[in-house]
Amino acid sequence: MTKNRTFxxxxxxxxxxVGGKWKGLILFALQDGPLxxxxxxxxxxxxSERVLILQLREMETAGLLHREVYHQVPPKVEYSxxxxxxxxxxxxAALGEWGEEHLxxxxxxxxxxVK
Known part of the structure; x- marks a missing residue:
């Protein structure tokens, strides 16, 4: 049984x-539609492929993205x-603008x- 976190x-x-390096970049990549x-x-x-798979699973579990599986040959999966x-x-978006402003x-x- 997994315990819920208190913040x-x-x-x-x-x-x-959104913690970590990749989730924000994945969110950004999906902003214009499914990929x-x-x-x-x-x-x-x-x-890496492995890290992307892990991040996508975590993001799906968190409810940030939807994974649509199309049962066809070859198999097709889209993330949105x-x-x-x-x-x-x-x-x-505001954080990204801040980063651009201070790049x-x-x-x-x-x-x-930096420690």
Whole structure:
């Protein structure tokens, strides 16, 4: 039996849902509509197949995306945002704008020195 988490605030809860490097990029890739696995992999450069599979499973379990399986040959699977995932994507847009606005400063941070 899995125990539900208790969060200290809304930000804590939101970060728990979108935590990690890849989920935000996957959400961003799906903002314009459904994508197949290969399309998602190309849309998120640097992600391995294994990590993408794991992230998609976690995001489906969290209710952020919908996995549609088309029973045909060859098999076809599409991923799309749910209303819940779309609302998170909307909320993250402001964070993305902040990142764009401060991109040069962020890129200049000596990340090896950041603990």
């Amino acid at each position: 200290t605030c809304g930000l804590d809860a939101a970060i728990a849902v 197949r696995f290969g399309e998602l992999r190309r849309a998120v450069p640097g992600i 945002l749910t209303e819940f995932g779309d609302s998170l994507n909307t909320a993250m 040069e400063r962020i890129e200049a941070i000596p990340w090896s020195d």
